[in-house]
Amino acid sequence: MAVIDPQTLIDQSQPWCCVPQGDIMYAVLAALIDVGNGDTVPTDINELMEQISCLKCAIQPGDVGLLILGAVSNITGGGGGGGGVTCGAVDPVAAPSGSCALYVNTVAQSLWYWDGVSWTALIV
Numbered sequence: 001m002a003v004i005d006p007q008t009l010i011d012q013s014q015p016w017c018c019v020p021q022g023d024i025m026y027a028v029l030a031a032l033i034d035v036g037n038g039d040t041v042p043t044d045i046n047e048l049m050e051q052i053s054c055l056k057c058a059i060q061p062g063d064v065g066l067l068i069l070g071a072v073s074n075i076t077g078g079g080g081g082g083g084g085v086t087c088g089a090v091d092p093v094a095a096p097s098g099s100c101a102l103y104v105n106t107v108a109q110s111l112w113y114w115d116g117v118s119w120t121a122l123i124v
Contacts, residue, residue: 038116
C-alpha cells in the first residue's frame, strides 16, 4: 500500500479548493474524462467549472458515480480506449502504447498517469 502524505495532497489540491462541495463528483468525472482523452486536468478553476457546468447539464446527479466507474474502467483498459494499467519496479520512462495509461511502481508504491506527453506522478 502506498504511503500518502496528507499535507502533500492538501498542497496539490489547492488549484481546486474553490470547487463547491456539491460539484466535487462532477469535477472528478471531468478530470477522469480529461485523463481518458489524454489531456491534462485543468488547474484553472474557470476552465474546470466550465467542464462541470457542461456535465451538470447533460448528466443526472444519480448517474455521476456510474459514469466515474465507467471512466475509470475505460482508462484502465476495461472499457477500451486507454493504455491500461501496467506496473514495474522502477518509475515509468517510455511512452505507453495507448494515449492514456496508469502505471504503478510496485517498489516505491507510487502511481503515475500518462497525459499524452509525459508521465505525471499522482501518488509518490
